[in-house]
Amino acid sequence: MEQVATRDAYGQALKRLGEKYRDVVVLDGDLSKSTKTADFAGAFPDRFFNMGIAEQNMMTVAAGLAASGKVVFASSFAIFAVGRAFEQVRNSIAYGQMNVKVCATHAGVTVGEDGGSHQSVEDIAIMRAIPNMQVVVPADGPSTVQAVNAIYHEPGPFYLRLGRSKVPTIYTDEMDFKIGRAIKLREGKDVGILACGIMVAEALRAASALAAAGIEAAVLDVHTIKPLDREAVLQVARETGCLVTAEEHSVIGGLGGAVAELVSSEFPVPVEKLGIPDVFGQSGKPSELLAFYGLTSDKIVELARNAMGKKAHK
Amino acid sequence: MREINDQVTAELEKKAKILRREVIKMLGKAGSGHPGGSLSAADIMACLYFWEMKYDPQRPDWEERDRFVLSKGHVAPVLYAALAESGFFSGEKLASLRQLGSPLQGHPDLRKLPGVEASTGSLGQGFGWAVGMAMAAKLDRRDSRIYVLLGDGEMQEGIVWEAVMAANQYKLDNLTAIVDNNGMQIDGHLSEIMSVEPIAPKLKEFGWNTREIDGHHIPGILEALEEARNSKGKPFAIVAKTIKGKGCSFMENQVDWHGKAPSADQIDQALRELA
Incomplete structure (x- = not known):
């Protein structure tokens, strides 16, 4: 069975999204090679902003960009996007219903060797409890690609949970992904x-x-x-x-x-x-x-x- | 270029007085809120809304507008007063501050009230919004300017310095940060709790252009805003020395007036002083 990490699929999908839509802006917090936003950064350097190791500010900057009509994809590891920047995601992104997609990679224990400090095991619970926030956890590469497209087209805040490790591919590229439809x-x-x-x-x-x-x-x-x-x-x-x-x-x-x-x-x-x-x-x-x-x-x-x-x- | 003269100054002083009066009336009606920092920022707000910024209250979403972000969101009353006086909504709405169902929330909510550019109040966050707006304006090659008002106490939040670095990194010369430097926070004087001084030198070290002014001297505020507008290649910070509770004798420089509403008698006295 083919194996693809959902973060790799995310990087590719984001780049293709950038080719199609000029309003896509991507932020990262010094992890772009790991979250794979580097794919987008290489293709569209003007629309990629590395915000440094400062996830909290990255989320509020995302809100400001969204307030100016951008569709913002903000990426970091789940532990930082959700944990470190929780209150910014809550008050600046979800409370204002801003069009920001918090796309976190390295969720769960499959982070592996980095250990417990970097393995987010509570991020779904935290994001799910925030009003206005929608939470998507794709199973494989093709469904990640579809999910990235779907959340671009659906206005409002999203949490997209992705992984570090390769996972078996279940779906074909033509799979039918609809937000909120199991x-x-x-x-x-x-x-x-x-x-x-x-x-x-x-x-x-x-x-x-x-x-x-x-x-x-x-x-x-x-x-x-x-x-x-x-x-x-x-x-x-x-x-x-x-x-x-x-x-x-x-x-x-x-x-x-x-x-x-x-x-x-x-x-x-x-x-x-x-x-x-x-x-x-x-x-x-x-x-x-x-x-x-x-x-x-x-x-x-x-x-x-x-x-x-x-x-x-x- | 418009000339800054005595007539302009007198007109803006009048506007600032209107804002202060509205703040007192709103807080009296609401029975809670933050008068001290609202009054310390009133002259700055008057200069921004009635001289410096370009906007159209009939078209709050006009893309080319300048944007103002109230990062010290707890002084929402002075923002609401400025927006009403600018014509974004009827002044009658001001009486609904902090009431159930009111668009005038305790802290600004961009989804509820026209003219509010960012949902703020959790300190330090509005600054990041302003940085994002300035980045978007640059991306779109719009000639919008972005203004953000910070409290000095707010600068104790680490995220403020993250935003300071980002604005420098991306050379956001379309961004002007104004620090309402009244020297006080809820629990007392900044100097006794957690000093952030000296503010301007710190910002300079972080790559910003800076200017220190008296935040109640209208011509000085206008000149600083003009300097900020003409500054190229770097973000600009105006550190405005202010008096908490300015314009209302019993509130001036009193820590207690950070976050409580005046009584009926106190409202009468304040309005007499601001007549």
Whole structure:
């Protein structure tokens, strides 16, 4: 299977966006080679501003550019874009409904060797809690390209969560990406697996494994965490009667939290949440860390069985 | 070029007095807000809105307009008074300051009120907005100028210095920062809490052109703004020495008047003094 890091797809998509639209302006905080905004910077040096190691100011400058009609893509690592600059993103970008796309790479534990200080495990929860902010977590290269195009065309603040490591390509380049519309990748009646980001590929693997054991699992790529595709999630809940969520993020407040908030009031079913269990990350190879924190298809299979065991009527 | 003469000065002094009177009335009606810093900035605001800046209240989105960002967003009342007096909206609206549903929020909200260029109030952030606006004007080769008003206490925020560096790096000579240097913050004098002095030399070291003025002397403010307009290759900072609560005897240089509203009797006295 082809492997592409979502940050690489982002860099390429941003450059193509810049070719098509003159109002695209890109900011980075001295990480352009890592976030891949360097691709855009090389092609359009006039519309790229390196704001130095000063993420907070980068976000307020982004708001000012947006107030002057620019569509601003501001990039850094997730830990800095969301953590360091939280209040600037909140008060200058989201509060003012500014047309700024906060595109953060190096989210989650697959940052790898840099360790826990640089592995953002709480960014989805933080961004999701901010009014006006929309949150997108693409699963692979093609869906990242589509997401970048989609958030350019949709006015208002976005948080796009991207990764450092290569991930399996699931979609074709022609895939149909719509903000707020989850993608049903597999039908099933026994359990619903809802995943985002790098865990979508694991969810598909888990569904294959479950199928071999005679269990039919539905798989939903919930690439937009906010606004959540309520209808798609509730439909899977109704069809299967139990859910597993899977994300490279804390079990608190991310996709699992969003799904649980919805189904607990609209159609209560057991929800097993796979994620990082309220701990910080650590140094290691990305693959080792995914195994260490149980972000694997095997674990999804285990939780799927657990969820099925908790169904009210088996 | 327009001539700065006694008539211009007298007219702007009159405008500043109108702004001060409106600030007192608004805060009295609202029962809360920030009079001290609103009054210290009134002369600067009068010079910007009634002399220096080009804008069209009938077309708040006019691309070629100059832009003003109130980075010290807590003195929103003086901004609202200037916008109403400029004709962006009816002066009757001023009475709704800080009330539920009012477009005159406790701190400026660009989505609620015409003429407000940035949602500010979290200190230091408006400065970055102004830097972004100045960058956009350069990109578009627009001849808009960007003005940002900062408090001296606000300069304790680290992000202010990030913005200072960025403006220098990108040679934003279309940007003028004005520091309302009244020397006080909520908890007391800056010198006792966290000194930011000397401000102008610091900014100069960061690559800015600077000028220190008396922030209540209208001709001096106008000359500094003219110098800033003609300055090329570097951003320009005007450090304006001011008196917190200026124009209202019992508020002048009183830390207590940073963030509380006057009583009915105090309003009467203030308005008599500002008649």
